[in-house]
Amino acid sequence: MNYVLNTTDDYHVNALETLGWELTVCNALEPPNSPCRGALRNPGTFGVQLFHFLKRFVPFSDLRTVLEVGGGLGYLMRDFLSLAPHLSASMLDISPYLLQKQKETLANRSVRFGRADFLTMSISDLKPFELVILNENLGDFPTLVTDRDARGDADAETRYWVDKINDIEEEFSLDLDDGESINIGALCIVEKLCGARIPYIYLSEHSCEASMQNPNFPRHHFQGSGKPEKIPLKGHTEYTVKFSHLVAIARAFRYKVIRGQYVDILPLALNDRVRTAMRSGAPLSDEQEILQQFIYDLYKYEYLVFISDSLKKG
Numbered sequence: 129m130n131y132v133l134n135t136t137d138d139y140h141v142n143a144l145e146t147l148g149w150e151l152t153v154c155n156a157l158e159p160p161n162s163p164c165r166g167a168l169r170n171p172g173t174f175g176v177q178l179f180h181f182l183k184r185f186v187p188f189s190d191l192r193t194v195l196e197v198g199g200g201l202g203y204l205m206r207d208f209l210s211l212a213p214h215l216s217a218s219m220l221d222i223s224p225y226l227l228q229k230q231k232e233t234l235a236n237r238s239v240r241f242g243r244a245d246f247l248t249m250s251i252s253d254l255k256p257f258e259l260v261i262l263n264e265n266l267g268d269f270p271t272l273v274t275d276r277d278a279r280g281d282a283d284a285e286t287r288y289w290v291d292k293i294n295d296i297e298e299e300f301s302l303d304l305d306d307g308e309s310i311n312i313g314a315l316c317i318v319e320k321l322c323g324a325r326i327p328y329i330y331l332s333e334h335s336c337e338a339s340m341q342n343p344n345f346p347r348h349h350f351q352g353s354g355k356p357e358k359i360p361l362k363g364h365t366e367y368t369v370k371f372s373h374l375v376a377i378a379r380a381f382r383y384k385v386i387r388g389q390y391v392d393i394l395p396l397a398l399n400d401r402v403r404t405a406m407r408s409g410a411p412l413s414d415e416q417e418i419l420q421q422f423i424y425d426l427y428k429y430e431y432l433v434f435i436s437d438s439l440k441k442g
């Protein structure tokens with residue numbers, strides 16, 4: 129199979145000057161008057177709701193160190209530190225613009241900041257962390273996209289990632305080269321995090337395997353294709369992530385795996401606004417359009433929590 133390499137690092141380093149056009153669920157829930165909050169049973173910010181959800185699996189009071197990679201505007205970490213102020217937090221991001229925003233959001237906290245491509249971070253630098261968070265950004269990492277017309281003489285970077293396919297296939301008995309695009313960056317991230325024996329890992333992203341079959345919203349049912357799907361965005365392109373491959377790698381490292389959709393973290397309120405917005409196929413107002421997109425995202429995003437079986441670092 130021939131591939132072309134999709135990357136977003138040049139965009140994030142040199143072109144990104146706002147996250148507004150790429151409305152993450154975290155940012156959509158930030159304004160107190162966000163219509164998205166009205167669609168939920170608990171109308172809090174994303175970070176607060178995620179923290180309370182993760183408390184079921186993660187003993188925050190026993191943890192000391194947390195790393196967030198690609199923290200966007202810093203809201204998630206702001207909320208985590210307000211609920212667990214004893215945590216020693218580090219933020220790592222490739223984007224100078226967003227790192228500056230994180231510094232502003234977290235100005236009153238004692239937080240370490242680093243600018244780097246997470247793929248270049250060494251396992252030894254990762255080992256001190258007890259919880260690592262990557263929220264809504266796995267799709268930003270390199271994807272090998274199938275392309276019948278791709279030329280055989282790929283550049284060195286593409287060849288580097290294509291070579292990784294064999295390494296990962298052999299090590300984790302995955303069947304990767306079967307004619308679909310490969311989230312090779314996300315796979316290598318999970319391999320790195322598990323290889324560093326991080327006790328608690330939380331990841332989330334648009335999934336190509338998620339579906340929505342809620343009987344209350346029959347006009348909005350969807351089924352993921354099971355293959356990484358293209359998401360064209362301003363200035364760059366991302367791909368949905370094949371979560372079953374990430375799970376297979378974590379299990380090979382003997383991690384306990386918890387997997388689900390955002391709607392588990394952010395349960396929906398079946399109130400009149402939600403029912404009305406979801407009754408019709410096409411939205412009839414701006415608010416209905418926002419709610420339809422938001423509820424789609426609650427099902428399209430999957431999360432993973434990986435818990436090390438030993439909880440002891442080697």
Ligand SMILES: C[S@@+](CC[C@H](N)C(=O)[O-])C[C@H]1O[C@@H](n2cnc3c(N)ncnc32)[C@H](O)[C@@H]1O
Pocket residue numbers: 136137140150152153154155197198199200201220221222223226244245246247262263264265268269
């Ligand atoms: C879609 S935003 C998500 C932001 C935030 N986590 C949220 O949920 O709102 C992607 C984030 O990942 C960062 N990012 C993308 N590629 C990265 C890389 N290779 N290394 C570190 N951070 C990266 C971006 O700069 C940005 O902060």
